[in-house]
Amino acid sequence: MCQLMGMNARRPTDVMFSFAGLATRAHEHKDGFGIAFFEGRGLRHFVDHHSARVSPLAELVKTYPIRSDVVIAHIRKATQGVVSLENTHPFVRELWGRYWVFAHNGDLKGFAPRLHAAFKPVGQTDSEQAFCWLMQELAKAHANMPAIEELNHTLRELLPQLNRHGTFNMLLSNGQALWAHGSTRLHYLLRRPPFGHVTLQDEDLSVDLAAKTTEDDRIAIVATEPLTRGETWVPIEPGTLKVFLGGEPLC
Amino acid sequence: MCQLMGMNARRPTDVMFSFAGLATRAHEHKDGFGIAFFEGRGLRHFVDHHSARVSPLAELVKTYPIRSDVVIAHIRKATQGVVSLENTHPFVRELWGRYWVFAHNGDLKGFAPRLHAAFKPVGQTDSEQAFCWLMQELAKAHANMPAIEELNHTLRELLPQLNRHGTFNMLLSNGQALWAHGSTRLHYLLRRPPFGHVTLQDEDLSVDLAAKTTEDDRIAIVATEPLTRGETWVPIEPGTLKVFLGGEPLC
Numbered sequence: 407m408c409q410l411m412g413m414n415a416r417r418p419t420d421v422m423f424s425f426a427g428l429a430t431r432a433h434e435h436k437d438g439f440g441i442a443f444f445e446g447r448g449l450r451h452f453v454d455h456h457s458a459r460v461s462p463l464a465e466l467v468k469t470y471p472i473r474s475d476v477v478i479a480h481i482r483k484a485t486q487g488v489v490s491l492e493n494t495h496p497f498v499r500e501l502w503g504r505y506w507v508f509a510h511n512g513d514l515k516g517f518a519p520r521l522h523a524a525f526k527p528v529g530q531t532d533s534e535q536a537f538c539w540l541m542q543e544l545a546k547a548h549a550n551m552p553a554i555e556e557l558n559h560t561l562r563e564l565l566p567q568l569n570r571h572g573t574f575n576m577l578l579s580n581g582q583a584l585w586a587h588g589s590t591r592l593h594y595l596l597r598r599p600p601f602g603h604v605t606l607q608d609e610d611l612s613v614d615l616a617a618k619t620t621e622d623d624r625i626a627i628v629a630t631e632p633l634t635r636g637e638t639w640v641p642i643e644p645g646t647l648k649v650f651l652g653g654e655p656l657c
Numbered sequence: 658m659c660q661l662m663g664m665n666a667r668r669p670t671d672v673m674f675s676f677a678g679l680a681t682r683a684h685e686h687k688d689g690f691g692i693a694f695f696e697g698r699g700l701r702h703f704v705d706h707h708s709a710r711v712s713p714l715a716e717l718v719k720t721y722p723i724r725s726d727v728v729i730a731h732i733r734k735a736t737q738g739v740v741s742l743e744n745t746h747p748f749v750r751e752l753w754g755r756y757w758v759f760a761h762n763g764d765l766k767g768f769a770p771r772l773h774a775a776f777k778p779v780g781q782t783d784s785e786q787a788f789c790w791l792m793q794e795l796a797k798a799h800a801n802m803p804a805i806e807e808l809n810h811t812l813r814e815l816l817p818q819l820n821r822h823g824t825f826n827m828l829l830s831n832g833q834a835l836w837a838h839g840s841t842r843l844h845y846l847l848r849r850p851p852f853g854h855v856t857l858q859d860e861d862l863s864v865d866l867a868a869k870t871t872e873d874d875r876i877a878i879v880a881t882e883p884l885t886r887g888e889t890w891v892p893i894e895p896g897t898l899k900v901f902l903g904g905e906p907l908c
Contacts, residue, residue, distance in 0.1 A: 447779050448742025451702055462721050470713050491699025499751060503777035524775030524796070526754035528698050545775070 408495075408511040410592065411479040412577040412628040414584035414650035418445065418473035419625055423613050426468050427606040427633035428479060429458040438494040439464060441479040442507040443472050444581035449505045453494040476579045480509035492529035496577075497537050499525055501544060502551040504580045508537040511630060512573025512589055536568050540578070554583050554656070558649050561585060565647055577628060584650040586628045588642030593632050595639050596655065597625040604634045624653030659746075659762040661843065662730040663828040663879040665835035665901035669696065669724035670876055674864050677719050678857040678884040679730060680709040689745040690715060692730040693758040694723050695832035700756045701725075704745040727830045731760035743780035747828075748788050750776055752795060753802040755831045759788040762881060763824025763840055787819050791829070805834050805907070809900055812836060816898055828879060835901040837879045839893030844883050846890050847906065848876040855885045875904030 411428045413421050425441065439461065440453035450472065458464040458481055480495035487493040496509040510533035517532055523545060525538035540561075547560045561578075565587050568574050576587040586592060601615035601623070619625075628650070632639035642648050649656040662679045664672050676692065690712065691704035701723065709715040709732055731746035738744040747760040761784035768783055774796060776789035791812075798811045812829075816838050819825050826843045829836040837843060852866035852874070870876075879901070883890035893899050900907040 445742045448704075448706070448745070450704060450742065453699075453701060455699070462717065466713065466717050491696045491701065494699070498749070500777065500779060503779055505779055526751065528751060528754055528756055 408483050409481040409630045410509055410511050410575060410577050410628070411477075411633070412579070412584050412586060413474070413477040414579075414626045414653055415475060416624040416653040417622065418475055419623065420471045420473050421477045422468055422471060423606070423611070424627055424633055425479060426611065427608065428481060428629070429464055429468060430606070430608045431481065437482040437484040437489045439479070439481045440494050440496050440509070441467055441477065442496045442498065443474040444476040444505075444507075444579065445474055447504065447581055449498065449507070449581070451496070451498055453491060455489050455491050455494050476581055476584050478507045478509050478577045478579055485513050487529055487531035490529065493531050493534075495533060497534050499537070499541050501541050504551060506541060507579050508540070509577045510536060511575040514568065514571040514574065517568070517571040536574070540564060540568070554649070554651060557583070558647070558656070562647055566645070569645060575630065582651065583656070584626065584628065586642060586648045586650070588644055588646055588648070590644060591630050592628060592642040593630070593639040594626060594628045594642060594648060594655070595632070595634070595637050597623070597627065599623070604637055607631070607633055607635055626650040626653050626655065659734050660732040660881045661760055661762050661826060661828050661879070662728075662884070663830070663835050663837060664725070664728040665830070665877045665904055666726060667875040667904040668873065669726055670874065671722045671724050672728045673719055673722060674857070674862070675878055675884055676730060677862065678859065679732060679880070680715055680719060681857070681859045682732065688733040688735040688740045690730070690732045691745045691747050691760070692718055692728065693747045693749065694725040695727040695756075695758075695830065696725055698755065698832055700749065700758070700832070702747070702749055704742060706740050706742050706745050727832055727835050729758045729760050729828045729830055731762075736764050738780055738782035741780065744782050744785075746784060748785050750788070750792050752792050755802060757792060758830050759791070760828045761787060762826040765819065765822040765825065768819070768822040787825070791815060791819070805900070805902060808834070809898070809907070813898055817896070820896060826881065833902065834907070835877065835879065837893060837899045837901070839895055839897055839899070841895060842881050843879060843893040844881070844890040845877060845879045845893060845899060845906070846883070846885070846888050848874070848878065850874070855888055858882075858884055858886055877901040877904050877906065
């Protein structure tokens with residue numbers, strides 16, 4: 407199974423520590439990795455179809471303190487589509503003058519949507535097809551960028567149509583909100599003051615969050631499996647959508 | 658003035674040497690840099706709104722032998738739009754199931770196209786507006802990906818409409834061809850056997866191309882200013898479009 411990780415924060419925050427936790431799981435997920443960082447409306451997008459354990463790009467990401475509002479990362483174990491750069495998540499498209507980023511964990515069976523509008527897959531994955539269909543349907547539902555609440559409403563109509571085709575754990579962002587759809591396995595964590603020491607689940611690496619944060623910080627992390635020990639990771643119930651804005655859950 | 662660089666090769670080739678030559682010019686162009694690498698249909702896209710002289714990303718690009726079919730790079734000196742990540746070239750959009758990459762050097766005055774279709778700028782530059790308009794007009798002219806010759810024909814109708822608004826030196830690619838439009842300053846170079854030693858214009862760095870290439874290689878390089886000494890750089894005549902495919906000029 408692929409591994410997903412997302413971050414949504416009130417103020418720009420780095421995810422080096424969490425990404426290091428994710429990358430240690432890359433031994434079973436050797437078919438590439440990708441990570442997208444929003445800085446305001448701008449986006450940095452790193453993808454590599456080599457394992458995060460050996461990629462110079464992954465090394466850069468682990469040591470480069472990019473401070474970001476929203477991050478989406480994915481470590482791939484190919485189920486559909488060959489191992490190639492164009493099949494590496496997360497995928498990016500532009501809609502309503504905003505970049506949208508999407509990563510998926512799961513498998514959609516017999517999913518062949520009619521893609522008649524402006525969004526076409528470049529690679530061969532079911533995931534990119536699902537993303538293109540989502541963008542197409544969002545564009546049909548709203549002429550311009552609507553409020554986040556309206557987007558939640560539209561996504562709650564669209565996502566079950568994808569979920570019914572199989573497993574659809576998903577992270578989606580436009581640089582403002584982070585949408586996390588649970589299908590089988592997805593957890594989230596809210597970091598709020600008082601901030602303490604946290605330790606990675608799979609390594610003896612720990613950081614003092616208090617030294618890296620202020621009282622104003624609010625950070626939400628989403629991941630396939632809990633990445634740390636001693637923090638409260640909450641499972642996202644199958645078939646539900648969680649929305650994070652400013653580092654807090656909206657609903 | 659910003660600096661452009663493009664590469665189109667018959668077989669995947671690295672541009673570390675040429676990029677190093679471009680990056681040494683970054684002292685006057687401190688407002689960010691970007692570089693996009695096509696590998697087949699896939700794309701790596703690195704952007705940074707910090708100068709290429711200090712960016713860890715630029716350092717990675719100079720030392721990471723990414724072998725690519727087409728590369729477009731840009732070093733920015735802001736004329737329109739603030740210095741921010743979303744205003745950093747090259748820009749990327751998807752059209753007809755292919756990524757398209759665009760970088761521009763120049764200034765378009767009073768350019769306010771009607772963007773009524775699926776391509777909207779994320780940042781505030783005239784360049785991204787011009788790119789969105791180009792994508793919109795290409796999408797209107799062809800329902801699906803046409804042959805390169807047909808694209809050349811359409812682009813020769815569209816590009817003068819942009820050029821008339823000011824300075825429009827431009828590089829565009831879909832991962833197959835590299836389109837280079839000259840407006841004031843743009844040069845190209847064809848590397849063919851026999852390959853010899855070449856030396857960077859601004860540094861005493863030289864490489865033996867023969868050691869890095871085979872008899873089958875054909876490589877076209879486009880740049881604002883000649884990057885090397887001892888090679889034949891040809892100016893692109895103002896108002897003309899050069900097209901490179903498989904490392905050779907098409908016309």
